[in-house]
Amino acid sequence: MSKHSALNTFGRSGNPAFTKNFGGSAYDLPLNQRMTLDGAVNKTGILLCLCFAGAFIGWNIPALLMPAWIIGMILGFVTIFRSPSKAGSTAPLYALSQGIFLGGITLFFEAQFPGIGIQAIGLTFGILASLLFCYKSGLIKPTENFKLMIFSATMGIALLYFISIIMSLFGGGGIPLIHSNGLFGIGFSVFVVSIAALNLVLDFDYIEEGAEKGMPKYMEWYGAFSLMVTLVWLYLEILRLLAKLRSR
Amino acid sequence: MNALIFGGLAIISLFIFFNLGKMKASSKQLNRNNRINRFGTQQNTNNIIEGESKEIVDEDKD
Numbered sequence: 617m618s619k620h621s622a623l624n625t626f627g628r629s630g631n632p633a634f635t636k637n638f639g640g641s642a643y644d645l646p647l648n649q650r651m652t653l654d655g656a657v658n659k660t661g662i663l664l665c666l667c668f669a670g671a672f673i674g675w676n677i678p679a680l681l682m683p684a685w686i687i688g689m690i691l692g693f694v695t696i697f698r699s700p701s702k703a704g705s706t707a708p709l710y711a712l713s714q715g716i717f718l719g720g721i722t723l724f725f726e727a728q729f730p731g732i733g734i735q736a737i738g739l740t741f742g743i744l745a746s747l748l749f750c751y752k753s754g755l756i757k758p759t760e761n762f763k764l765m766i767f768s769a770t771m772g773i774a775l776l777y778f779i780s781i782i783m784s785l786f787g788g789g790g791i792p793l794i795h796s797n798g799l800f801g802i803g804f805s806v807f808v809v810s811i812a813a814l815n816l817v818l819d820f821d822y823i824e825e826g827a828e829k830g831m832p833k834y835m836e837w838y839g840a841f842s843l844m845v846t847l848v849w850l851y852l853e854i855l856r857l858l859a860k861l862r863s864r
Numbered sequence: 865m866n867a868l869i870f871g872g873l874a875i876i877s878l879f880i881f882f883n884l885g886k887m888k889a890s891s892k893q894l895n896r897n898n899r900i901n902r903f904g905t906q907q908n909t910n911n912i913i914e915g916e917s918k919e920i921v922d923e924d925k926d
Contacts, residue, residue, distance in 0.1 A: 741873065742873050
């Protein structure tokens, strides 16, 4: 039992995709039915390929942006809250629909700031590789306190965005400053990018622990799905940050 | 030039991810007491000191 009451109340991970209790004890599954690192990485590769394929579609048919975003959100919530064990079928559809959304939104940013898309892709994967190295080498050690900090910050950002959307729906223009290209807006974006990036560390640790403890095979898809959720968020935030910097 | 630099960065990073991701984390990362225990299935045996535990018998309780 954790010493932190907040952890016991809200779950044990920063990423909402990791707050489910999967039951089943480790070590009692046959070897070929256990989660492996290889499997999780390969499945992340499949999801990335599907995301790029979706981005190609979204880039060429930007009208699909909003439907793809809504479908992606629904699939994401279904995977997290309804059927993590079905991640093998929902995660590829999620990656494809989010790819269409990212392709469409990147097209709009590209029209304003040429070359911004490839910069955001390079930085997203650059952060992914460098944080993976930091995690594997033990430079960054995720602990319960680390997880609590990232979880709190992630939930805070989600709440802020939710309030901002509600305010803009009622003609309020959203929360001032955080969307501006001033120092405060850029500082806020840097903070959000940092939190999204640190969520990757929790994803790596989750996959490592799942493979180490021999969790069921479907957890490979679930781990890859969680990594995709974080990568999509990180890419969007980097895109916003670069847009703010270039619009100054 | 922009596409070349950032495209190259993306490809190199993906190559690192697919190779490094399949490797086990270092012992510095795995063998520590303050690791997050999400699945709660492994018992921490570090608190048991070999040879120093003593069985409690009924006479000791009195």
